Amino acid sequence: MDSSAEHWDPALTRLLASLKEVQSGGEDVAFLSELLQSKQLHALVQVHNKIVAKGKDDKFYPILSNAMQVTLEVFELLHEVVTVSKEYGELLSLLQKPHFQAILCTHDAVAQKDYYPHLPDIPPELDDEEETVKIVQLVKSDEPLGATIKTDEETGKIVIARVMHGGAADRSGLIHAGDEVIEVNGISVENKTPADVLSILQSSEGTITFKLVPSFGKGGSRESKVRVRALFNYNSSEDPYIPCKEAGLDFKKGDVLHIVSQDDAYWWQARREGDRVMRAGLIPSRALQEGRIIHERQTDPQTLEGKPALCSSSNSNSDCGPKTPCSPTPTATALLPCKSTPKVKKVIYDITENDDFDREIIPTYEEVARLYPRPGMVRPIVLVGAPGVGRNELRRRLIATDPEKYVTPIPFTSRPPKASEQNGKDYMFVSREKMEQDIGYGKFIEHGEYKGNLYGTSEESVESIINSGRVCVLSPHWQALKMLRTPRLRPYIVFIRPPPLERLVETRTAANARSSFDKESSRAFTENEFSEMVRSSNRINFLYGYMFDDEIVNEDLAGALSQLLKVVWRVQSEPLWVPASWVQ
Template identity: 45%
Template sequence: MPVTLPLKPWGFFHPDEKRDHQERIDIQNLVASLAELQHRLSAKDEDVSFLRHFLRSKDIQLLLRVFNKVSSYASLQLGASSDSAVSTGVSVYNTLRKHKHKPHVDELREIMAKPHFQALLYTHDKVACRDYEPKLFSLPHEVNEAEEAVKVVRIIKNEEPLGATIQRNEKKQSLEIARILRGGAADRSGLVHVGDEICEVNGTNVQGCDPKEVVQLLAKFSGPVTLKLFPADNNKGIMRESKIRLRALFDYDPFDDPIIPCPEAGLSFQKGDVLQIVSQEDPLWWQARKEGDSNLRAGLIPGKQLQERRTSSLLNGLRKEILGRPLLSDPRYSDASFHKNSTGHLSPCRISPQIPKSKKLKKTMYHVTQNQVYDSEEIITYEEVQLYYPKPEFPRPIVLVGPHGVGRNELKRRLMSSNTDKFQEVVPYTTRLKKPHELDGRDYHFVSRDEMEKGILLNRFVEYGEYKGNLYGSSIDSIKCVINSGKVCVLTPHTQALKFLRTADIKPYVIFIAPPSFEVLKNTRIEKNARHTVNDVPQPFTDEELQKMITTAKKMSIRYGHFFDKIIVNGQIEQAIKDLAHVVELVGKEPQYLPANWVQY
């Protein structure tokens, strides 16, 4: 029979709608009475204003509506009709087995035999019996003989550490919580605080134990862990999470660190990893997570102050062991190696660098006079970074560095020839005379010696040198000119030039071209008939020169590895150019973490 009457005639309200309507009226009456209440109670205007906004907020009204919904269902006193669904299911299944060769019966029997259906029946019985796990009993508030308050904390701990480090208080001769690791089980509970004294762990008295013994005891338990604690005298409050991101400039393994409070609580990382710093409250041991890691628990890492302190104590021994001798004792940098130019005064370019387009250079030493302030071995630990989104109109320069003979210039040539409209190299400066076939600004920028020396003294050149009485160099302005043109600038400077290139207005992407193993290096160079110039004569590489290339690459990685954004091994040149082209493509599209002062520039 068709329905002719409206389902909701005017004046009729659903019980829930009536209740909601009444709630709105009650709130309006309460807001209206605030003025009278203020007069009676002599309340402050700001308190009344806060209550008025609070009661009128949408969140409060929605919260009241949810409360009434839950209350209405609770009043129905719903419950399971039976707590033996599993046994009933078994009985029904056995009955169905007697009726064979009937499609509907077979289908029902197949459904009841599935583990998911059986698990559903099992869960029904557990809920009906209120058999919940783990069983959390009410915990009494205890008072010891000295009338000290004791709190009993129960933490649900899975296959994970407790998320707290423990130390011994020598003054009190007690075990205390030294720090709470963000995201760990102790932090999630919100009940354990720094300074709390540990008395018992799952009923075992740990007073007088060594912290390592307690850590081992906690590691044995999984599930509920009950801690009996004497609360700390002063609560340090909620630890606020930091927003700082740092790039690690060294490798770290907590299990190789003899002074870390708890290796299990440490966070291992490698050079180049970006770390989210969670807490720096302890200047010696920071808490951090790896950027992008799904694990919410923070780990301990050495603070900048601690890492610098112990690195400085090992620096001289490391330099002597790996680099052979202190940098400034190199005879190339002694006063005896400096010479005067033809005009009779001391030239600022005393050592010749690798200069673009100079295939006849006999020596390619980088001039370090203006770099001596940097070359005193910096102590490197962390670098603050921020996420940078590529700007197509100002592409980042691609800088290829590596040992002599590794193939940087060949990779550069192939990359640039792959797209001449996209890539461009820097036109160098020189003081030599222009040849008939050369054009100023295309082959070189031809300038006077006085003009170039003035620019050198003003630090306008990334690298420079002197060859056969003429100065050569690459200027910072030339690099910026390529960047502003919208093209990708490709450079192959000496590694020491990185200290001038790594600035906010250039933002280079540094790729280290590394040699492969000795066997692969030798075979590939023989296969490609590779040559290098010695005394203006092209010659094949000797075994000693190939081994020197590998050794030099290791030294470069040790001294300048914290500047490298990517490492490409140049074994097979075809694969290396593919890797290089792929990296360059990503640099122009994907966001990268750069030094914070670069992003803010």
């Protein structure tokens, strides 16, 4: 900080001192620090303080509000002077300069507070039966105009169906949903269809002029601040029932979307978070997408085995009101230039899979907010995946990189200890009665029975690691996610996926990998086990994919571990999107 900082505004100085106390923050803190030390910001604060101070001091109020009138009177008096001197000539010349007179006029306008916009007077004799019409001109460019039109079912007239937030029509502030279209470029739209109007627009060049009857029943809607994570893929060009393909917003599973409008029950307006394009696009609403997925599952049972639901059927869309399931809406147009195989492995922590419950969860969007890393807040790392995919080996290798930092909870068991085992180191040995009681109280995030003995991981053991400031690393059965993914634990869940079947066989054979499906002997994976690994992975992703924060394809352990280390570093150092309830 240079010597000029001694004269800085005290508030800026205190803010900068507080910022330096932040232990971590990455680029955000560095940016704020540089901003607070900039001379430009300091100069702006000084100007602001002087303006505020002057506004509170009576002596800065204008003495006159008619300085120009006084000047004219002085000018007339000067003309009456008989003796002409040098000073007389200079004063006369100064009073006649246009820049000086403009300054005086501006002074009077400010003194009289005559700087607000003036609206024209309402005509005294306005026929109440006359229809108010507004003329709107927009310049045609490569950017869509950002509005859709439809035929009103009751009147048969062409009206504005919606205005896209941030688009050209929205920025003009002159076109609103519900406005009736009378003419486009001087051509009447009476008895025309939305497609006819679109044809007129496509053939237009330069300025496009709309004659509209304004809708007084609806005002402009305020932009929402809701952010959601998309839990499915969407391609508007493949959706036959979107009101306007050109207005659609494509996104992928995991993208964070800024929902700017939920006024329409079936089609929301959204932007991808971070996009520089301010014009919003259309996406299916939560209700519409849920209806599509339900319809897909009822008509195609394969979706229940992990096949993703398609965005190919629609309940309806609001431009024409609800229809029968999957019925298209022909009237909305854009204003554009606008088998399952038997299980092979007996898993220790395997619990009864509640497929009927899990498949009823229909993930579409999840409201999210940013969670900023801070001292004392450590998020557990949870690795989930199909049996045999290598998540336990990845957990062991991650812990081996820094055993003081990365820790896994000690499991509980009801079996007696072996001669070589220590209580509290290998297992937490408790009675079966005690463990059954704690399971009943919901104290275990996962539990199961193997060879007549209970095993499990307690929530308290996970919290103990988190409170110690270390990173808890877990590789639970996938159904434990329902107990783990809570605002108290705030886990970061990484899905460990196998590569495609051919590549899976190739890599595991080359690495001489031993099957984890057989606890009694050491042998290679069988062909059925490889197929089961892929099938199970797809099924896990279908049922629980909406909970995953990241995904790593375990093609080889070294590469997967490298990716995992990068993920863990990001979780500890960067602000990340989490369910909104976790930060409230």
